[in-house]
Amino acid sequence: MQTAASHAALYTSLRCTLCHTALLAQKSTGPHLYQTDPAGNYFEWKAMAIGARSQTAKTYLEKHFESFPECGLDEMVQHGLRALNGCTEAEKELTAESVTVAFVGKDSKFTVVDGVKVAPYLQTLHEALATDAGAAAAGGKADEEGDVNLANDGKDSEGGDVDI
Numbered sequence: 001m002q003t004a005a006s007h008a009a010l011y012t013s014l015r016c017t018l019c020h021t022a023l024l025a026q027k028s029t030g031p032h033l034y035q036t037d038p039a040g041n042y043f044e045w046k047a048m049a050i051g052a053r054s055q056t057a058k059t060y061l062e063k064h065f066e067s068f069p070e071c072g073l074d075e076m077v078q079h080g081l082r083a084l085n086g087c088t089e090a091e092k093e094l095t096a097e098s099v100t101v102a103f104v105g106k107d108s109k110f111t112v113v114d115g116v117k118v119a120p121y122l123q124t125l126h127e128a129l130a131t132d133a134g135a136a137a138a139g140g141k142a143d144e145e146g147d148v149n150l151a152n153d154g155k156d157s158e159g160g161d162v163d164i
Contacts, residue, residue, distance in 0.1 A: 020050045026104060049083060056086035074121075077101055081125045094122055 023034040035050060036042045047065040049057035060083040068076065080101065085094055100114040101121060113121070 022048060022050055024104060026106060031105070049087075051087075053087040057083035060086055073103060073105075074124075077103070077121050078125060078128070081121060082128075085125065085129070094125065096122060 019038055021036045023036070025032045025034070033045045033048055034042050035045060035048055047061035047068065049061060061079075064079055068079065071079065081094060081099070084099070088094060096115055096119045099118050099122065100112060101118055102110065102112045104110040
């Protein structure tokens, strides 16, 4: 038979395993983004992605985070959607049913945009991705973040084809 003390010790020492949390705080010094992990550690980031298939999003954010302070809200949403788009399965695309956007700022309240209200952001994303794909088909290659390199036209430095 289990005593009340051993029962309490067992259940009060448990913590959520494999549970990461992202926290956003608006302080007098500006916005701050934190991540906590199951061990109780916390980290502050300029940009961050957590969850399954998040490495592609992290790579995108690492590549672009220095431009974020100059971006307006619409540009920041597009960066977020591009990062998220890189995490989707090959044949799937982001839809209004699968995406929710939330933002907060110094002069704005916490706002959640989903359903039909997120559709214009997704339309802009899909148009940009189509433009990138068109540029890639015209001679450049788009990397996983959608950036297109038009420099070598798919040829190596000696003019031979590049194997991918």
